[in-house]
Amino acid sequence: MSIEEIFHQYLDSKVFRDREKLLPDYVPEELPHRDEQIVTLAKVLAPALTGSRPSNVFIYGLTGTGKTAVTKYVLRKIREKAQHKVDYVYINCRQNNTSYRVLAELAKHLGVKVPFTGLALGEVMKRLVQGLERHRGIIVVVLDEVDNLVKRNGDDVLYFLTRVNEELTSSKVSVIGITNDLKFTEFLDARVKSSLGEEELVFPPYNAVQLEDILRRRAREALKDGVVDDEVLKKVAAIAARQNGDCRLALDILLKAADIADREGADKITQVHVDKARNEIEKNLAVDIIKTMPLHVKLVLASIYLLSRDNSSRMITTGLIYDKYKELASKLGMEPVTSRRISDIINELDIVGIINARVISLGRYGRTKVVSIGVPLKNVEEGLASDSILKTLFGIG
DNA sequence: CATCCACCGGAACGCCGGGTTT
DNA sequence: AAACCCGGCGTTCCGGTGGATG
Known part of the structure; x- marks a missing residue:
């Protein structure tokens, strides 16, 4: 197949309307079946609108239960509402898995200059305090997959973030910690544990019906009309439901299946495509495990x-x-x-x-x-x- | 019904590589 | 550089056991 043909086929996809809507980091306009969590989180964060510091929050839930999506969603809404007085920083601690990198990431967001290596941690913290002070407003720091950071580097960053308010007069900091490790708090210092756990939020897994609903909505956004039948969505939902209701897996399978169908030039995603997609995902998983x-x-x-x-x-x-x-x-x-x-x-x-x-x-x-x-x-x-x-x-x- | 096989799996410990502290 | 800690791999020792078989 020539390059021209590849490009042409891609541009001329019979399957996709907007493929990006199926990628893992896309946050949709609506998050069905997470109303309760959205409301709770919104209630916790609402005080920010009047300028008082929201409680720190701890969020638990297995992978693919919507923790990250809900958090981003609520924070975006609140930032819109508050115009500049409330801001948030999202940091993934799996990618930034050292104390230094997390702080540097935060600094970058505040417009504070720190070299990407070399400074003592204490110096970075000092500069951060200044940066935060200058910011004049409420800053919510989201630490996703925070267990990665703590298991590796201890909880000094968390300690810093929960205590930094004492040194600030014109700004306030709250922390949202997200983890899928339920017994993660064992790793924490008691003081950090109590200040971080001011509020706790648990995300239960989705069931098959909910997954199917989510898939259907997403398919409407990402795929062309009539490309995927309910039967097929049901099947994908059932597979993911068996895997602890992992919505990310469900969307991943759907994306892979759509890719396969697209590559074949098909105009419908069938059960066969789903099977192939699942095999591919499972295969990659197994092969990776074995390799290491x-x-x-x-x-x-x-x-x-x-x-x-x-x-x-x-x-x-x-x-x-x-x-x-x-x-x-x-x-x-x-x-x-x-x-x-x-x-x-x-x-x-x-x-x-x-x-x-x-x-x-x-x-x-x-x-x-x-x-x-x-x-x-x-x-x-x-x-x-x-x-x-x-x-x-x-x-x- | 007691026996007895071929393992199971807990406990305690040594060793080693790496990372950190002093 | 030396001392120290930590976690993972691996060993030794050994008590425990379900059920086909005699």
């Missing part, structure tokens, strides 16, 4: 892979795996780990969903774990084959 596993874990997985490929009749048990594993290890000329460790590795693989393991009893012949591979063999193959050592030695892939 430590060598011995890979070896164990390779053993399971070989066993399930070669003798399909036999049950795959821990003992069998261990024997195979030792064989592979010796071929590589490396010391095998103990069977005890293998037991743990099998459990680890089970937890991430690459394999399924369950203990059974064979009476006289003992008690063991029966293992089967839980993702398509091809994916395992692809993940393992990315390791040059395994690839050359066992001819996988």
Whole structure:
């Protein structure tokens, strides 16, 4: 296909009206099924309109429950309403995962100059105080995925942000912390915990019906009319509902399915496209997990892979795996780990969903774990084959 | 019904690499 | 540079166990 053709096909899409509306960071005009959270958050933040400092808020919820979208949504509204007297800064702590970067990000927003490295943290804080003071108004600092920051760097930034008001006269700062780790507060200093947790907000997962509704609305914005049927949306919703009601996943599947349909030049998104999309997403997930596993874990997985490929009749048990594993290890000329460790590795693989393991009893012949591979063999193959050592030695892939 | 297999899985500990503090 | 802390991997030791089998 020539470049011209590619461009032409893209411009001439039969599927998309506005593809951007399906991207993960798009915040729609309406957020259905989050009314309660919107109202609560709005109530908490409303005092900002009259110039008093809103309480700090802590927001919990699993991935894809609308935490970020709702927060941005409410803050945008309030900023419009208050014209310049209220502002907010959104900082994602996964991307900015050190104290310094978070503070620098905040500084940038306030127009304070800080070098991207080199200053002592205390100096950055000093400049920030000045910057905040100059701002003259209320500033809401949103720290998304804040658990990433705290687990890595401690809570000194949070401490600073919750205490900085004492040094300010013409400005006020509130903090919104967002996390999907429910037991995250354990990592916090008691003082930070109490000042940050002035208000708490929990986002429950969406159910299948709600997901379908969201998908339908989004499809109207992003796709051309009649491109996707209710049946198809229902299917996507059902899949995501099973994954803890993860709306991001639902939208992701829909986007992928639309992309696939578009590439095929189809004018409708079908169940087949959805299946392909899901496979692709799952495959990427599995392959990524496998790629990043430590060598011995890979070896164990390779053993399971070989066993399930070669003798399909036999049950795959821990003992069998261990024997195979030792064989592979010796071929590589490396010391095998103990069977005890293998037991743990099998459990680890089970937890991430690459394999399924369950203990059974064979009476006289003992008690063991029966293992089967839980993702398509091809994916395992692809993940393992990315390791040059395994690839050359066992001819996988 | 007791036995006994082939593992399970908890506990405690050592080692190692890295990051931080002094 | 030295001391220190931390988390992950791995080991040793070992008590525990479901149920087919004799």
